[in-house]
């Protein structure tokens with residue numbers, strides 16, 4: 001049981017990649033909080049649902065206080081909540097730009113500003129930020145999304161430095177998934193998904209469990225000397 005006795009918060013934990021991360025963490029012995037503004041799509045022992053919109057600055061502070069009051073502390077945070085609002089740059093509205101930045105980028109900051117310092121105080125922790133292959137290589141029609149997913153990599157390196165500066169082992173890493181079979185791909189036409197599959201070395205799209213396996217590794221002591229890194233889990237894709 002790699003996460004025995006640990007308390008983990010997973011944003012966007014109600015479905016998709018977040019759901020698989022919650023399940024994997026709970027099976028590894030953690031008490032898991034799935035924080036999501038959407039409806040829970042499953043039931044799993046030791047996974048509790050907390051309603052949270054990560055763009056709500058005061059709501060994030062209250063969520064942090066409530067979780068610490070109920071569970072004692074937070075050892076692991078996965079910033080996974082994310083959305084797309086795709087459009088070519090010349091047509092992208094301010095609303096599309098602002099919403100994606102607010103959820104994918106500021107949403108992570110809204111929680112880490114409380115949970116990062118708390119991890120320093122309790123003597124360690126693991127933060128995992130979900131980036132994307134699009135943040136590493138860019139993608140046509142996703143300027144807003146690419147900006148957030150590249151920004152998350154900068155935040156990962158910055159937080160790895162900031163929260164460990166007193167020598168406390170707070171590790172901060174990112175995962176950059178390739179195209180992975182979840183609802184977020186619902187708006188992508190099948191012919192494009194087939195093309196993306198062919199662009200990987202393994203000639204297929206990813207499964208959410210394959211991202212969760214890496215999150216479990218990064219959350220655990222098996223990754224005790226890994227921090228500030230972005231791990232690509234994309235079947236060898238190059239956009």
Ligand SMILES: NC(=O)c1ccc[n+]([C@@H]2O[C@H](COP(=O)([O-])OP(=O)(O)OC[C@H]3O[C@@H](n4cnc5c(N)ncnc54)[C@H](O)[C@@H]3O)[C@@H](O)[C@H]2O)c1
Nearest residue numbers: 012016017037038053054080081082132179180182183184
């Ligand atoms: N599926 C992919 O191909 C893929 C590839 C690369 C990166 N990612 C990233 O993985 C993460 C998870 O995506 P997914 O594929 O599981 O998508 P998904 O749409 O299935 O799940 C996203 C979850 O985030 C929640 N969410 C959205 N906005 C929120 C908010 N403001 N506050 C709280 N929760 C919110 C949703 O309710 C949902 O449960 C995202 O950050 C996404 O950008 C996904």
